[in-house]
Amino acid sequence: MTLTMNTELILETQGLTKRLGGKPVVNGVNLQIGRGDIYGFLGPNGAGKTTTIRMLLGLARPTNGAIRIFGKDIRKERLAILRKVGSLVEYPSYYGHLNAVENLEAVRRLLPGVPKSRIDEVLSIVRLTNDARRAVKGYSLGMKQRLGIATALLGDPELLILDEPTNGLDPAGIQEIRELIKSLPKTSGVTILISSHLLSEVEQMATRVGIIAKGNLIYQDSIERLREQAQGRIRLGVSDPESAWQMLLSYGYPAEWDRSKLTVGQTDDRTVASIVSRLVNHHFQVYRVEEEHASLESIFLEMTGSEGSL
Amino acid sequence: MLLRILSSELLKIRRKLIWFLVVLGPLGAVGLQIVNYGLRWDYLVRPEKASELWSDAIQSVESLALPALLIGLAIIASMTAGIEHQMNAWKMTLALPVKKRHVFAGKFLLTSLLLLVSCVLLAIFTYIFGSVLNSMIGLHGPVPFGELLRASFYPYLAAMPLIALQSWLSVTMHNQAVPLTVGIVGMIVTMFGAYRFPDWVPYKWPALVNTWPHPLYAVGAGLALGSIVLLLGMGEFVRKDVK
Structure with a gap:
């Protein structure tokens, strides 16, 4: 600071x-x-x-x-x-x-x-x-x-x-x-x-x-x-995301599942590669692996609380 | 520093009709008396009263100049402060390297200066009016300059507390209806109540009537109380946060 x-x-x-x-x-x-x-x-x-x-x-x-x-x-x-x-x-x-x-x-x-x-x-x-x-x-x-x-x-x-x-x-x-x-x-x-x-x-x-x-x-x-702080996350499009999420968690990856999308907070190439190979090994079908950027604006809104968006 | 502020203030009142009012006041007072004398010539200008012609002329002008001064000081104080209120310029002026009390004093000085110009014009117009009046009936006696100057400037000096008060109210309040109302009520009080109040009432002073038989009482008291009101206003203005 x-x-x-x-x-x-x-x-x-x-x-x-x-x-x-x-x-x-x-x-x-x-x-x-x-x-x-x-x-x-x-x-x-x-x-x-x-x-x-x-x-x-x-x-x-x-x-x-x-x-x-x-x-x-x-x-x-x-x-x-x-x-x-x-x-x-x-x-x-x-x-x-x-x-x-x-x-x-x-x-x-x-x-x-x-x-x-x-x-x-x-x-x-x-x-x-x-x-x-x-x-x-x-x-x-x-x-x-x-x-x-x-x-x-x-x-x-x-x-x-x-x-x-x-x-x-x-x-x-x-x-x-x-x-x-x-x-x-x-x-x-x-x-x-x-x-x-x-x-x-x-x-x-x-x-x-x-x-x-x-x-x-x-x-x-x-x-x-x-x-x-506005660094991106990796979004995974897979078959049966909920069990994929539990599988990834069991291997210690910082995965998140919010009932609509499965994301992973770590975005370096090696992590992404190992996640994909785990998914394939566990017979999940991988449709998409894409990077998601949080905008500065959303961080700002998060920091300042709800009144910022009103 | 005060001079810089005053020069800036004089620039700001361009194209604001303030100078027009400064001329209108004394011109109106003398102009109305010209009409009055024209209509009632035979009654007002009688040969047996020839020796009092100058005094009568000065006093008749003064009777109209007094309300003009009292209402004029409220209007001018309000207009000079209004320039800042209108477009929220106080915050701009006070974020400049100037002392707050100087900014306040600048508004008061501007108002008093403009009114002083009015009084000078009043003296000049009255002199011309009286001279023409005298020469019309063939009199060429001495001009009573003392009386002329007293009538033109004493009410102004005795009105100092009112100038300071109106200046203060106009600067502090965003809504100019309040100071203008105070000014108008003040004028009415002076015009109709001057003879009824005890000597210590400031609204009585500009009328120059007091039991102590010299108008210098009103002038001295006016200058003294005027300074006190100015300092009080300054103190309040300096302490207050700027809107």
């Missing part, structure tokens, strides 16, 4: 807890995000993702626990931290009566040391240059969300915190935002925390994953480690 020692921790929480009306919404969460990570922060709706992110940005006070970003305590050095953090929290914030340039300028005036030319830069990163002079209230949701990302990038942050940046977008919009986010670390070397309720959305870009359910962080490791 811990990062390798040579990675510098950009963000770390210890026992982060938030109670609302006595009920813990976030419960003892220990996040660890290293420099250069794209950290996928996953969980079903209402699991505590947004509340956690609000605490990371100093928008909400933790009931308990500590937050350290860039090695600094958020309670003591909030301004110094926020100077190097860009954020987009939930649905987009914008001033609808202003155009994109004015929106960014209103924010730029609060960011010390950011030149005016940076506004054109971030607009071209999110490809809004052509619509920059239109009132933002006429933008599509995808464009508003891109403007939100441009706002987050304005201060040239070292840490980018994006809360559900693809929420409510159509597939094309999701794709667009995903490509945009994937391209950022290459161009600016930024560390990204991105939250989502869909694993499929972040699995293609995340390097590390944290999964939160009912306020508890139930998983935190590299995406590769999560993929290993």
